[in-house]
Amino acid sequence: MLSLKNIKKSYITGDFKQVALDGVSLNFRESEFVAILGPSGSGKTTCLNVIGGLDKYDSGDLIINGKSTKEFKDSEWDAYRNNSIGFIFQSYNLIGHLSILDNVEMGMTLSGISSTEKHKKALEALERVGLKDHVHKRPNQLSGGQMQRVAIARALANDPDIILADEPTGALDTKTSIQIMELIKDIAKDKLVIMVTHNPELARDYADRIVEFRDGNIISDSNPLEEEKSNSAYSLKKTSMSFVTALKLSGMNIRTKKWRTLLTAFASSIGIIGIALILSLSNGFDKQIDIFESDTLSGFPIMITQKAAEVDINQMMEQSKEMRKEVLGEDTEDESKYPDTNVIYPYNSQENTFMHTNKLTDEYVKYIEDIDGSLLSGISFTRLVNMNLLKSDGSVATPINASDLNLSSYPINLDNSSEGYLETSYELLAGDYPETMNDLVLVVDEYNKIDTAVLDALGIDSNKDEINFNDIIGYEIRAILNNDYYTKVGNYFTLAGNPTDMSEIYNNERAIPLKITGILRVKKDVTIPVLSAGIAYSDELSQYFIEDAKSSEVVKAQESAVYNVFTGESFDKESDRMNSANSNTKENVLASIGATSTPYMITLYPKDFTTKEAVTDYLDNWNAGKEKDDVVIYNDMASTFVSLSGGIMDAITMVLIAFAAISLIVSLIMVGIITYISVLERTKEIGVLRALGARKKDITRVFNAETFIVGSCSGILGILIAYLLTFPTNSILYKITDLKGVAVLNPVHAIILVIISVCLTMIGGSIPAKMASKKDPVEALRTE
């Protein structure tokens, strides 16, 4: 069934050629016990390895069941070793980190036999060698004889046709040797057993046939077989190791060096920890900025005023660059700074900043009013209207100095389907949010304080420590239309009544009653309140008042007069005018008596940052294609702030990630080294696996499995540690910055980092794994 035909094999070391087999021809019977004798170095082991397919012959042929092996591919040799050969070595060559049972099962595992069947076969084999009670022990818990029995069981388990034993009793005492020889003789009853020994007595006592070697040649054969006759069908089952088997094998191996693996995993997880922490911090900061944006900055309105500063963009960019440099510690030296010349450089500070007059025409106001209401939580128009207000103590009515009320017009919500700016930014302490144009609200500060001047102006007794909400809710004052409020005396206009008592006008049916219907206080998280403490009224009221005023006597008179109709003074000259609403100009006087409806200021409150963009787009659309003078410039402070802080955060994150990435590379190299060491340590195991029929691919797989385990461990460990570190980080950050829960580890990032860790370690281990698979099995087996 097996025959060697003129097999030659020599080893070349340097210039020296060592002939190990010098034309060996041998025929074997299907079942016989052949002992090979010969002095050390005569080629016995080489012959056995060639027969077992572990070593390749140089010339000649090895015929298996009538089939030449000259054209055998690697996979065929692997299958041959796995299916047809059982090896028994002098030094047992058991895999130390696997149990006895797993050792015996390994060959069958490689050929993909189902676990129940291989279990059954392994137990049978172990029973045959008398080790049934030791199946769950590890090799190092057994004696030498027992270990050799395990090796025999392993050789038998897959039921091979040929058992090759290389000095199986070489390391055993005489008594144990005899037991092992009995066992092998028993096996040889129905198998071909070829045993190398240098104990001629054992050979003579047990073997059926003795072949003697000397210098790579056969010098005697006690029972030669002339002709090889068998030509039975030849087929071999291909072997392959599943990744799960590889994982198990490496997992078991790693179990024997837990601490080293843990430390390796920890060391290589440092990069992951770094990146995870940085990501979770920047993630958190981004979230914080988002919260800040929507909470605070979207509350920061877009303002359109009559006079707007044209901010020089270049100057802003310069400033942001400076800030970045400072934060990143970059060199801030500017060549032109601190010159050592003895001259001064005049420059025009106004050059880069222009005041631009926005034309807030009725058309523009209409355009603004037509904006998609769902984009805004509120909009307010501030108009220069000096409403005529009266208060009454029940019997006497007197004018209210409106400037003492700290008046502001509260934002209107164009989109009735959602909460308006007033509702989202101001909490209602008492009463109701304003509903009709006649509703006033009292805005208090965050201490519930209100200036006594406001209360005095309203006619509420301010000489107390506390005033109950109930005393304020429902409090009424009245607005008086121009025609009732002013009367013409000669060429001038004066108050229509006696300022000490205007009860008659107050009680006039045309007087507009205004009630304080609610008390509002700015909410805690609103950092930039837009309504100052005082009285806020509706824009509708001012518009109503302005509409009426336009047709009033006093306004008509003022429109046609070239002097102030109240004082008789002439107006300020054009050149004396200041850019203020208070200067004595015809427009201002007209405005103060309600003749101009053009708002002084328009304030838009976007709902959030996305709608803010839509709002600014809408505003930009107005300007599209307009002359420079007709452009309306708006002020959006928030966006400048955000673009600055966002940019700085990104830069810091990049730098930190670069550092962490370096530590990842370091850990990659480290894993490479560790895997390489592992390859060296497991060289023998590689040899054993190859002898059992493992392919080169399987060996790669074993080490890939090992790096996979290390990589997963380090990834998971890194994420775990990074996650745990977010707690102290957050508490420190909370102490320093008052920001809660900044560091948040995004689960997606965590998973990606684990995957990166696995990939990187597998890359780091791939070269050593490839090296392992290329190892010559014979040499691998010879290492100690």
Ligand code: ADP
């Ligand atoms: P034996 O088993 O009979 O003691 P071997 O078959 O191991 O002898 O070796 C036969 C000869 O081949 C010896 O001279 C040995 O030095 C040489 N040899 C075996 N393996 C190698 C090798 N890998 N490289 C170089 N020489 C080797």
Ligand code: MG
């Ligand atoms: Mg030998």
